[in-house]
Structures are given as C-alpha cells and as structure tokens.
Amino acid sequence: MADVLTISEVSRRSGVASSALRFYEQRGLIASEREGSGHRRYPRAVLRRIAFIVFAQRLGMSLDEISDELAKLPPHHAPSRRDWSRLSSTWEARIDERIAELERLKLGLTECIGCGCLSLDRCKLANPGDHAARLGAGPRYWMG
Ligand code: FES
Incomplete structure (x- = not known):
C-alpha cells in the first residue's frame, strides 16, 4: 500500500473531487508536496484530514472554523490518536448541537x-x- 498518493488516488479513495482537493489546499486545510514533474503528492494520512473536513462541513462548521481546528494538529507528521483527541471537545459539542437540531426538525414535521x-x-x-x-x-x- 503506497504511503504517498496522487491527487486522483486521493480523490478516488476520499470521494472528494480533485477540484475540491485543490481548493482545500489553497485554503491551507491540506498540504501536498510537488515532485520534479510538478505533480502533487499527498501523504496517505491526508485521507483522515479530508474525512474530518467533509464531516465538519456537514455539521455546519465553516471553512475558517475547520481551519482553526486543523491548526491544532501537528503540521509535519501524521496526527496520532492523542492529536485528534485535542479536537474532540469542539467536535463533540457541534455533534450534540446537530443531534438536538435534527430532533427538533423531526418533531417539527x-x-x-x-x-x-x-x-x-x-x-x-x-x-x-x-x-x-x-x-x-x-x-x-x-x-x-
Ligand atoms: S406558525 Fe405554526 S407552523 Fe407556521
């Protein structure tokens, strides 16, 4: 299993369009390295960051909020479980808010x-x- 992925491989595995990946990169949410040919290469760990971004957006977090959250992760190595747990307080609060909102939505039908x-x-x-x-x-x- 390759440790470094092309943008197409990241797109295929994450289900996120290459254009969105380039946008995330412009916003500093993910990072790639350029090889000699100029093509982007992503560390495999980027897939977890992308999953976080996609689900945080579904929870209604703005890209600025997501960026603030991701800034808590180490920039130069794959985040550990402990690194991810630093994000959990905000994340859990948002999930609870969303659950309450969906409950109200369901009842309100x-x-x-x-x-x-x-x-x-x-x-x-x-x-x-x-x-x-x-x-x-x-x-x-x-x-x-
Ligand atoms: S005011 Fe009661 S459903 Fe609109």
Whole structure:
C-alpha cells in the first residue's frame, strides 16, 4: 500500500473531487508536496484530514472554523490518536448541537414550528397571533 498518493488516488479513495482537493489546499486545510514533474503528492494520512473536513462541513462548521481546528494538529507528521483527541471537545459539542437540531426538525414535521404561517390547527395553540415573531425571524420553535 503506497504511503504517498496522487491527487486522483486521493480523490478516488476520499470521494472528494480533485477540484475540491485543490481548493482545500489553497485554503491551507491540506498540504501536498510537488515532485520534479510538478505533480502533487499527498501523504496517505491526508485521507483522515479530508474525512474530518467533509464531516465538519456537514455539521455546519465553516471553512475558517475547520481551519482553526486543523491548526491544532501537528503540521509535519501524521496526527496520532492523542492529536485528534485535542479536537474532540469542539467536535463533540457541534455533534450534540446537530443531534438536538435534527430532533427538533423531526418533531417539527407535524407540529407548529413558529414560522408565522399559522396554517395548522396546532398553530392556534402553539403560536397564537404569531407570538413567536417576538423571538425574531424564521421558524423559532425549530431553531431552538
Ligand atoms: S407552523 Fe407556521 S406558525 Fe405554526
């Protein structure tokens, strides 16, 4: 198994398009080395960084936030389990927030979500006269 991968190999294994990998690299989220021909070569450990980036984005983290998180990892060698654990407090908090959000989303499918529509019979009880508008814009009961 090769320790160093081409951009196509990284793309194939990670499921992330080469264009996105180049973008991540421009943003400093991942790094490659150039061989004599100028082609990018990535250490195999980059696959774990990419998996982190993809899932952090799914959790709603911005690229700046992801960059701050990845900056906690050692730049010149494959991160160890301990290195990754340094990221876990932020990561776990975001996962918990996301779980709570998805739970509210699930419950809200048939309930009043406080969006101002007043279209369900339940809205009369849950959001009389669009009381939720006082909390601000959007589906306030969904937003938590
Ligand atoms: S679902 Fe929109 S205000 Fe109740």
